[in-house]
Amino acid sequence: MPRILLIEDDTSIQRFVEFALEDMGAELLITDTVKQGLQYLEEAPVDLILTDLMLPGESGITLLERLRESPDIAPQTKVVVFSAGLTASVKTQLESLGVWRMLSKPISVMDLLHCVEEGLSRQSSPPVATTQDAPPAPDHDRERHAIETHFNGDTQLFLMYRQACLTQFSIDIEAGNLASQNQDLPALRRMGHSLKTVLLTLAEDQGAQLAKALEQLAEQEDLPSAQQQWGMLRCALQDAQQRHRPSLG
Known part of the structure; x- marks a missing residue:
């Protein structure tokens, strides 16, 4: 194996x-x-x-x-x-x-x-390559686009992954609150870096933009703005949990 x-x-x-x-x-x-x-x-x-x-x-x-x-x-x-x-x-x-x-x-x-x-x-392979960014999805069909783009059209796999992420968001919120209270910019940067990818995969584009902005502000060591941005991102995570509450079982 x-x-x-x-x-x-x-x-x-x-x-x-x-x-x-x-x-x-x-x-x-x-x-x-x-x-x-x-x-x-x-x-x-x-x-x-x-x-x-x-x-x-x-x-x-x-x-x-x-x-x-x-x-x-x-x-x-x-x-x-x-x-x-x-x-x-x-x-x-x-x-x-x-x-x-x-x-x-x-x-x-x-x-x-x-x-x-x-x-x-173990076969010979082409030179180093990177994946190409997918074209933006229409606003009315972001979730379907995410399922097709990231999950090969497998809706059940998408729903399983989303459920796991929604549960994890509660842990992320606690960690983000602690990082903000402790003025821990590296932790806020890591939080933004991680969540921007997860939220994009879940078709939560607005939340992904908030996470990206948090990462950038923390990297720039702008603590007040990063703390404010974290508050906005926290609301986006809570909103996602509320909208998909049935998925939380």
Whole structure:
């Protein structure tokens, strides 16, 4: 049975990957830190690594540097960077670190499956590539567009993922409130970074824009504006929970 290591601190994205790969017959190891990921690699080899870049503690870049410095840690293992922060300069840096494939969040189930299947095939593959952004959906059909784009038309998979995310939002709200009260800008930035992808995947476009703005304000170290932006994003999360309350069971 192939083994896949996922290093991702966003529990909603973890669930998305779990749902997408559950029928592949692979063992999926999940951790939210580079430290734990390296421990998994020391215990037993894996066939594919999926990693985010923005992680608590050491970053995905640090992981890649460690793998390059110590190739015996994961010999012949392909690394896929799975991130919403793939700027041109970041892509260049990742290429220099030997990344096999880059996937831009949000990504469709089918694109993720194709990438993983190819990564496990051990066959020669084309040069590093990134996923292309999907065209914007009409306002009246954003949910259907999200189902077709990110879930390969599988409505049940979308609803399962949305239910998991709506439940997670309560935890996110508590964490965001604490970060705001503690004036913790790095935590607010991570919150915005994670939620913008999740909300886009759920067709919550307005919430995704609020999350993106929160990430930017926190990065600019504008604490008052970031705290205000968090309040707006919190309302958007609560609104999503209210609108889809039947999904919460």
